[in-house]
Amino acid sequence: MSVPSIQISSISKKSIISLPEDCTYEIIQQLPEDTSILHKFLFVNRFWCKCIISILWKIPFNKINENKIKQTRLIHTYLGCLDEEEKNYIEKDNLFNLPLIKKPFFNYARYLVRFTISELDSSVRAWYDNYMELKYECIIKCIMNSIYHLFIRSNNNHLVSLEFKKDWIHSWSWEKVLQDNIKLSSIKKLNIELHEDLEEDGDYILSDLKFYNILLSRCNYLQSLKIYFITHSKNYFKYFSSNQIIKMIQVQKNLQILNISNFYQYGLELTKIISSLSSQINSLKELQFIEVNFTNCSLIGLKICLNLDSLSFTSCNGLTIDHINSLSNSSFKLKSLYFYDQTTIYQNIITKILSLFGNSLTKFGTSLLTDFVIETTSIRCSNIKYLSIIIENDDLLHHKIFHWIYNLELLELDIAIYIRDTYEFFKLLGKNLPITLKILKLSCHYISHNSLRNLFSSRVNLERLIFRNSYEFTYDCLMVIYEYIRYYENFKELTFKTYKKEWSLRDLKVLKEIKKYCPLVNCEFDISTVEEMLDECILEDFLF
Numbered sequence: 001m002s003v004p005s006i007q008i009s010s011i012s013k014k015s016i017i018s019l020p021e022d023c024t025y026e027i028i029q030q031l032p033e034d035t036s037i038l039h040k041f042l043f044v045n046r047f048w049c050k051c052i053i054s055i056l057w058k059i060p061f062n063k064i065n066e067n068k069i070k071q072t073r074l075i076h077t078y079l080g081c082l083d084e085e086e087k088n089y090i091e092k093d094n095l096f097n098l099p100l101i102k103k104p105f106f107n108y109a110r111y112l113v114r115f116t117i118s119e120l121d122s123s124v125r126a127w128y129d130n131y132m133e134l135k136y137e138c139i140i141k142c143i144m145n146s147i148y149h150l151f152i153r154s155n156n157n158h159l160v161s162l163e164f165k166k167d168w169i170h171s172w173s174w175e176k177v178l179q180d181n182i183k184l185s186s187i188k189k190l191n192i193e194l195h196e197d198l199e200e201d202g203d204y205i206l207s208d209l210k211f212y213n214i215l216l217s218r219c220n221y222l223q224s225l226k227i228y229f230i231t232h233s234k235n236y237f238k239y240f241s242s243n244q245i246i247k248m249i250q251v252q253k254n255l256q257i258l259n260i261s262n263f264y265q266y267g268l269e270l271t272k273i274i275s276s277l278s279s280q281i282n283s284l285k286e287l288q289f290i291e292v293n294f295t296n297c298s299l300i301g302l303k304i305c306l307n308l309d310s311l312s313f314t315s316c317n318g319l320t321i322d323h324i325n326s327l328s329n330s331s332f333k334l335k336s337l338y339f340y341d342q343t344t345i346y347q348n349i350i351t352k353i354l355s356l357f358g359n360s361l362t363k364f365g366t367s368l369l370t371d372f373v374i375e376t377t378s379i380r381c382s383n384i385k386y387l388s389i390i391i392e393n394d395d396l397l398h399h400k401i402f403h404w405i406y407n408l409e410l411l412e413l414d415i416a417i418y419i420r421d422t423y424e425f426f427k428l429l430g431k432n433l434p435i436t437l438k439i440l441k442l443s444c445h446y447i448s449h450n451s452l453r454n455l456f457s458s459r460v461n462l463e464r465l466i467f468r469n470s471y472e473f474t475y476d477c478l479m480v481i482y483e484y485i486r487y488y489e490n491f492k493e494l495t496f497k498t499y500k501k502e503w504s505l506r507d508l509k510v511l512k513e514i515k516k517y518c519p520l521v522n523c524e525f526d527i528s529t530v531e532e533m534l535d536e537c538i539l540e541d542f543l544f
């Protein structure tokens with residue numbers, strides 16, 4: 001029995017199956033955020049175009065990598081999205097005329113997910129340098145303020161990270177902008193600068209206190225909160241209340257990281273802030289103190305934070321043995337502990353807290369490397385897998401440090417060295433790297449190719465190597481790295497964070513060869529740019 005043939009022409013166009021838009025949207029959102037791939041889908045139809053635009057404009061500042069041409073184009077586009085109020089804010093007080101820019105088809109600011117003040121600042125300056133010969137900081141500041149205002153006004157509950165600096169708080173009447181239709185519940189990370197005197201009245205359009213009250217009703221799903229206190233002068237202030245800060249903490253549903261910075265006084269108010277963490281006993285995991293004075297402050301409020309597993313102290317003072325003793329029999333077990341700045345933190349403070357929490361620590365960092373600290377850590381902290389140390393003195397270049405490192409079963413080692421003799425340092429380090437090590441991060445003023453040869457003499461099978469240098473890498477250094485990487489199949493990442501802005505042609509060729517053996521190579525610009533430059537050149541085979 002023969003199967004009847006089906007005439008394709010007889011099928012009605014209406015029978016063609018199409019996915020609902022919401023399903024199509026979810027599928028599109030799973031596409032890799034590769035610009036070259038996504039651009040191809042922009043012209044499928046209007047719906048696809050809108051979906052692709054929402055992906056491309058999530059984190060546009062991340063994708064331009066301080067390329068001044070791209071920065072200029074990005075700011076030019078955002079300037080076209082400004083409303084009349086935002087344009088007038090730039091022009092009216094500065095006798096500055098913005099260029100005539102055709103309003104874009106989309107308000108691209110509404111798709112923004114994350115940006116930083118430094119990224120915005122760098123991009124605005126690139127645009128301004130291209131547009132004007134003379135620099136006026138007041139105009140640059142006004143442009144930044146207006147674009148920042150655009151980002152908040154246009155926010156479609158997409159922003160996950162936000163910074164509020166002092167000048168931004170006082171530049172607009174935020175009561176008008178942060179209306180009920182402006183949602184900030186998507187924000188998970190908030191960095192904010194505040195004056196210490198949170199009074200109702202002030203000389204500004206909006207006082208810090210009023211601004212805080214606005215945020216209280218807008219951001220209550222924060223995972224990370226950083227509060228940086230701005231001081232007016234070196235004199236003590238007549239008034240300071242922690243009430244608004246406490247309210248900000250208490251309304252959070254899932255606060256995991258709290259950073260308090262630049263808090264030099266008011267120990268009793270700091271005690272109240274720490275005690276308010278009782279509202280976050282199940283969620284708080286990490287507490288960071290930077291330039292904080294603990295005089296007249298109590299830490300006993302931390303004892304009930306059940307899941308606190310990380311404490312960090314940087315350039316703090318006023319800590320005493322009594323502070324540490326108050327943490328005895330705490331409900332939490334620390335996994336990470338960091339003490340930096342040896343001028344303000346004494347070894348007895350570190351050794352005491354190590355005696356309390358050393359058995360549970362897997363991460364430890366310090367800039368105070370005395371024999372006593374090293375000995376205590378060796379005895380109390382046998383489970384450390386991630387070690388971060390800062391060496392600022394040639395006198396610290398002794399064998400106890402390297403013997404200590406060698407006997408740890410480390411997965412990651414992060415060393416910042418600011419000494420003259422890097423040759424001898426890398427010689428000792430190379431001989432004492434633990435065989436378990438997978439990630440090595442190095443920060444130093446200068447690395448020679450001979451120093452690197454000493455480092456790689458251990459032949460430890462690393463997976464990731466990160467350099468943070470003050471000076472540029474030489475061709476000879478790159479060749480030593482290349483020779484090392486090519487022998488290890490498991491190598492995954494090589495990162496350079498240096499001040500070098502341009503690589504020479506033969507440097508580029510070495511980087512390209514390295515990429516054959518290493519999937520991820522990060523430098524001052526994307527490796528794709530390296531490949532594009534190489535593809536455009538006719539190279540003689542003078543290296544290999």
